[in-house]
Amino acid sequence: xxxxxxxxxxxxxxxxxxxxxxxxxxxxxxxxxxxxxxxxxxxxxxxxxxxxxxxxxxxxxxxxxxxxxxxxxxxxxxxxxxxxxxxxxxxxxxxxxxxxxxxxxxxxxxxxxxxxxxxxxxxxxxxxxxxxxxxxxxxxxxxxxxxxxxxxxxxxxxxxxxxxxxxxxxxxxxxxxxxxxxxxxxxxxxxxxxxxxxxxxxxxxxxxxxxxxxxxxxxxxxxxxxxxxxxxxxxxxxxxxxxxxxxxxxxxxxxxxxxxxxxxxxxxxxxxxxxxxxxxxxxxxxxxxxxxxxxxxxxxxxxxxxxxxxxxxxxxxxxxxxxxxxxxxxxxxxxxxxxxxxxxxxxxxxxxxxxxxxxxxxxxxxxxxxxxxxxxxxxxxxxxxxxxxxxxxxxxxxxxxxxxxxxxxxxxxxxxxxxxxxxxxxxxxxxxxxxxxxxxxxxxxxxxxxxxxxxxxxxxxxxxxxxxxxxxxxxxxxxxxxxxxxxx
Numbered sequence: 001x002x003x004x005x006x007x008x009x010x011x012x013x014x015x016x017x018x019x020x021x022x023x024x025x026x027x028x029x030x031x032x033x034x035x036x037x038x039x040x041x042x043x044x045x046x047x048x049x050x051x052x053x054x055x056x057x058x059x060x061x062x063x064x065x066x067x068x069x070x071x072x073x074x075x076x077x078x079x080x081x082x083x084x085x086x087x088x089x090x091x092x093x094x095x096x097x098x099x100x101x102x103x104x105x106x107x108x109x110x111x112x113x114x115x116x117x118x119x120x121x122x123x124x125x126x127x128x129x130x131x132x133x134x135x136x137x138x139x140x141x142x143x144x145x146x147x148x149x150x151x152x153x154x155x156x157x158x159x160x161x162x163x164x165x166x167x168x169x170x171x172x173x174x175x176x177x178x179x180x181x182x183x184x185x186x187x188x189x190x191x192x193x194x195x196x197x198x199x200x201x202x203x204x205x206x207x208x209x210x211x212x213x214x215x216x217x218x219x220x221x222x223x224x225x226x227x228x229x230x231x232x233x234x235x236x237x238x239x240x241x242x243x244x245x246x247x248x249x250x251x252x253x254x255x256x257x258x259x260x261x262x263x264x265x266x267x268x269x270x271x272x273x274x275x276x277x278x279x280x281x282x283x284x285x286x287x288x289x290x291x292x293x294x295x296x297x298x299x300x301x302x303x304x305x306x307x308x309x310x311x312x313x314x315x316x317x318x319x320x321x322x323x324x325x326x327x328x329x330x331x332x333x334x335x336x337x338x339x340x341x342x343x344x345x346x347x348x349x350x351x352x353x354x355x356x357x358x359x360x361x362x363x364x365x366x367x368x369x370x371x372x373x374x375x376x377x378x379x380x381x382x383x384x385x386x387x388x389x390x391x392x393x394x395x396x397x398x399x400x401x402x403x404x405x406x407x408x409x410x411x412x413x414x415x416x417x418x419x420x421x422x423x424x425x426x427x428x429x430x431x432x433x434x435x436x437x438x439x440x441x442x443x444x445x446x447x448x449x450x451x452x453x454x455x456x457x458x459x460x461x462x463x464x465x466x467x468x469x470x471x472x473x474x475x476x477x478x479x480x481x482x483x484x485x486x487x488x
Contacts, residue, residue: 002420010425012187012318020457022135028175034183035170036142039163043146047153055108066094075219119148133485184323188312264304317350320357330358337367344374360395383423390426405433427452431461443468463488
């Protein structure tokens with residue numbers, strides 16, 4: 001089996017299970033690990049962005065703004081000439097020219113490497129010393145990684161401020177499972193989002209003429225608005241930009257995940273802009289204005305989280321299968337058989353198999369079997385074969401507690417299942433199957449399935465896997481397991 005492909009397809013399940021395994025059922029430990037994981041990712045993102053900004057990106061950005069302004073004022077002068085307001089048009093030249101120094105860039109990179117190399121060496125030794133999978137070891141490694149990230153990038157003030165605010169905000173929900181839920185929601189959202197580029201064909205780049213016409217139209221509309229409402233051109237330009245961005249996001253339906261990412265980037269930039277550029281002549285006005293702007297910027301970021309949560313609820317098999325299968329949510333998302341039957345050939349895989357999971361969780365055996373038979377007759381389901389088997393077994397297990405996976409497999413599986421073709425691997429189903437094989441003393445066969453215990457949420461089955469390895473005499477694998485885990 002291709003492990004890289006397996007981990008890529010099941011990333012949410014693997015990270016979630018590892019956090020649960022390390023936490024050993026403790027909600028406090030789950031929240032602590034979730035918080036540290038989020039802070040760790042955040043510090044590296046902030047550090048990378050600030051380093052790139054200080055290493056020349058700021059110069060390029062200022063130059064771009066200068067060029068854009070020169071084009072804007074040139075077109076504005078041309079329009080004034082056509083309207084008879086000026087005798088001749090004025091050609092505006094950019095006031096800022098990028099002054100990138102190759103030696104300064106090399107110096108910045110050299111300074112970065114002087115921090116990066118020793119810090120990475122230190123982090124490597126920390127990971128080696130605390131390599132055995134254990135809660136306290138994982139906490140130490142995560143805290144070390146956070147400190148290393150802050151030290152490498154040299155961004156202390158902003159990064160520590162963001163981290164401190166995150167810690168203060170998370171402390172309210174600490175120990176209630178909310179932080180683990182937050183991590184799970186982000187994982188469910190980001191896992192397929194990061195793979196968008198793999199499934200989307202690259203579009204042809206726009207021609208220079210199209211770009212020019214777009215800019216010209218934008219500035220023309222801005223000019224018209226400035227004349228009609230008697231407002232400065234700069235204000236009209238910003239107004240048109242905001243409206244264009246907002247309407248384009250509103251009409252963006254093909255990629256809702258991309259829409260959310262764009263919204264998040266815009267809200268974050270607005271927040272930073274307000275915080276950084278808060279200088280006015282009146283300190284009281286500045287304080288009130290900044291406070292209001294910060295409130296609405298933060299409010300939009302929180303509302304964005306609600307959009308993300310709604311999206312993963314509507315779009316993710318994993319949400320119902322491994323994360324949130326509360327009865328209220330399942331009933332809300334349930335689609336009647338008549339409706340589902342009518343769209344069986346058109347509905348996407350996520351929603352279709354999500355409906356089968358809902359029926360299994362609610363114990364609706366007749367409805368489940370009806371829809372499943374239609375799926376097998378009218379849909380290509382081979383990529384979800386193992387998932388369907390696990391759901392079907394779970395439903396049958398409710399009626400017969402003595403029913404085993406071994407019996408189920410013998411009755412329902414007659415052809416080899418190719419793991420690499422599966423979109424989702426039901427790890428729990430495979431591990432439990434391996435545990436049953438171990439009880440039957442089929443140790444070699446059990447190993448094939450119990451090996452997935454390293455991706456499951458309990459050390460119990462890792463110990464079972466270890467026992468099988470010890471019985472079969474695989475010394476190399478035995479040493480690896482002893483080195484990685486604290487086994488009983």
